[in-house]
Amino acid sequence: MRSKVLEKLGLAPFQRADVGETQVVRDAPGRPHEGKVFAAVHAHLDDVPYYAAGLCAKLISEGYTGYIIRTSNDEKRGGGTPAENILRNEQEHYRMAAALGFKEVFDFYYQNHEMDAISSLDIRGRLILLFRLLKVDTVISFNPWGHGEENPDHWVTGRAVEEACWMCGVETDFHEHLEAGIQPHPVQEKYYFYGRPGQPYNRVVDISSHIEKKIDAIVECRAQGGGNLGSELRARLAREGKRLPLLGDDDRTADREFVRQFLLDDDREFGRPYGLAFAERFYYIDLRPPARSKVDEYVARHAVPL
């Protein structure tokens, strides 16, 4: 549980509102996060693939167990009827999650583009249940305070995540969960997407060694996200009697190379100032308590024998 007293005692770091120093996060050797759990919470099929697929692949390779939660039903994207779009995005969400190595997929299916009409309590309650059940240590999601966010599904999701992160550690919130043996479990680390130009970031994560996974994820986003643009271009050129060598000799290669060539400019740009081939930006919040509180330290320094 986070409280003002715990914050003052140095047991629950106060959440900084400023951006702070930008740090570059590189690959960690071994499996330093073994036993830890993260949840990537996004609104739409292609959010995590574009904003955080490299980070997700990196954390999983370093020992995290990853879960992905999609909050909308994506009915507005996919080229079909709303019903057809829901099915298409649902199935592609499973495939995208598998490509990144997520252990499990959860879909809430709130109506796409209309999530500002839903009950914030309902979605928050569902996230609290999942965070407790899965014992989520770290979340990856939208910055609930991110400037320029025009999509209501994004800010509704981000806000629900933000609130669920600390409330899931409070035993009096949804106390019926305890009756089911599901214990409070506060989230201790948060990575918020750099979702729009101008949004704050304080972590640049080197995803160079995970870029193939990121491409794997994006190419599964065909209903939305441009995952099939390569094969579509290849087919169009073929009809015109042309060929683009970049796209290779099959649709899979065409899709992957199209993504690599045309859809990863942001990742290249984010890495360039730091000498990285590809990077993702995040606003990182560390809520892990220190090993010793201010009181512990004071006692250690000043306590005298009776």
Next chain:
Amino acid sequence: MQRRDFLTAGVTAGALPEAVPPGQTSASRTDPALPRGVTATAYANRRSNFSPFTTPDYYTWADDLVIERNRPGKPHRGKVLAAIQAHSDDIPLYAAGTVAKLIDEGYTGYLIRISNDEAAGKTVGYGVVQNEIDNNEVAKALGCKKAFSFYYRNHRMDDCAEVEIRARLIFLFRLLRVDTIVAMDPYNHYEENPDHLVASRAAEGACWMAAGRHDYPEHFRAGLKPVAVREKYYHARSPQGHNLVNRVVDISSYIDVKVRSNVANRGKGPAGANGSRLRQELARQGKRLPLLGSTDEEADFNYIKHFLMEDFRLLGERFGLAYAEAFRYIGPDANYAQNIRRYAEKHAVAL
């Protein structure tokens, strides 16, 4: 023993004693002042006027009305009952006899309170604490296994997200494996309390959605399973109200339990310690009311039984019972698929 020994059907509206306007205790009303050719469809309840929170102004009696009597043994063993109330005194006043009866007949009972009851108490804080205690004590008095409280703000529940309350009820129904609920009727006409409306609608929706595979599937990840709530006892609120009644429950054997559950409600309402307060007031005036007995405990019990249960006695009297509670009962669905299959088997002919 046969079910019909305990469930007596066929008491029609025409067989009921005549109705009287609210506030009158007279048992006869010969001139209903209805225009010629117009038949009454709602019946005014006889009221003692000792308490507003007993039976509603009107009932509409269903022609398949059933009187549910005591059942020997533990016929409901293994079944689970959730009594759902917006406020700590709703179930005690309106349906405690039936809850006590069902628990005595084998149900495992749970009491779920939706509001925090903050509107009753010398300060909001005191009110919340006293009513929390009361809710737990009511659960004990009724023999419930456990009490839950959701603590939504009293009198402001129309400001809550109904979908969220419903979700929490779905979670509890699945967790506790609820078969039957006792709750306020979500279709109470002239209901004036928003907490009642919101709580009962949330319960109504949760009853069937708890069985859905696609409603809150994350619950299944937590090991819960869908559960269909198969029986519902909806009670009326009062005083103003007009309710369809198709079940009258004989609570004669449980009236003292009902009284005790109302004694437990000390934070608000017409029951609690009002008997001992009246006894003390009379004593200060040099008087004594024999029915209140000689101790505060007796006074509280007897006050409730004599005054607050009187309308339930009057209701029972109409059916030859000492005390009764009335409900809109909704039972298990017929097995439609099986019925069609049976019909097909019976009527199918060779190709």
